[in-house]
Amino acid sequence: MDLTADFFSLFELPKSFRISLSELDSRYRDIQAQVHPDRFVSAGDAERRLSMQWATHANEAYQTLKKPLERAKYLLHQAGHDIQAENNTAMPxxxxxxxxxxxxxxxxxxxxxxxxxxxxxxxxxxxxxxxxxxxxxxxxxxxxxxxxxxxxxxxxxxxxxxxxxxxxxxxxxx
Structure with missing residues (x-):
């Protein structure tokens, strides 16, 4: 697993707005089963720290992809499009x-x-x-x-x- 992988690659999902939430849930559980810090209680400091980083990365990725608005923002960010939510409030x-x-x-x-x-x-x-x-x-x-x-x-x-x-x-x- 690669901590720098984009969220879709992390869960082996197509880089698309339309994703299977059941596949996302299943793959998230699989990753958590592998990297959850509870599995590394007796491991060394480096392994525990890496486990925590992985669990945090997986949680962030999961929370982003499971919500359609956050998933859309992420896709736009990945495509280099800034939604300018903070400084562009102009609307029709x-x-x-x-x-x-x-x-x-x-x-x-x-x-x-x-x-x-x-x-x-x-x-x-x-x-x-x-x-x-x-x-x-x-x-x-x-x-x-x-x-x-x-x-x-x-x-x-x-x-x-x-x-x-x-x-x-x-x-x-x-």
Whole structure:
């Protein structure tokens, strides 16, 4: 195993947005079984340290590849495309207006204690996000990294909004 290998190579997966999560899970468990620090308790310092490095690398790779947004960011980074999330927040006006409408609806449902409406918003947004991930997979298949970068930036907004809806649901359940 090579600590400098990209995350896809580490798990012997194709370098693609579309991956088998069950294969990822299985290969992650296989690697952890080989490198987990508990297996190296009685080993020397160097072996224990290397085991820890491997386990950390495998964990980071697994966490990145199992989440579609993180996997997309990783693929773009590997292709040399910076999504500029920190310093490029420009978005089309229609997308920003849509975001404002969503946030207002969430705020209204939250303040009104409307659990049913929050569930409805969650399901609608989850469907929209899933459709956009399908679109993103197609963009990666076509090697259209510029359009994929733009879509990833939008998905970052949408995933954050989904988190806010889930947070609102959780606060109503308390």
């Amino acid at each position: 006006v229609d997308f920003l207006m849509e975001q404002m409408e969503w946030r207002e609806a969430v705020m209204d449902a939250r303040s009104g204690g409307d659990h049913h409406e929050l569930e409805h918003l969650h399901n609608r947004l989850r469907g929209d996000i899933n459709a956009r991930y399908d679109e993103l997979a197609d963009l990666f298949d076509q090697d259209d990294h510029s359009a994929a970068t733009e879509l990833v930036r939008r998905l970052m907004f949408l995933e954050k909004l989904l988190y806010e809806i889930d947070d609102a649901l959780a606060s109503l359940e308390e």
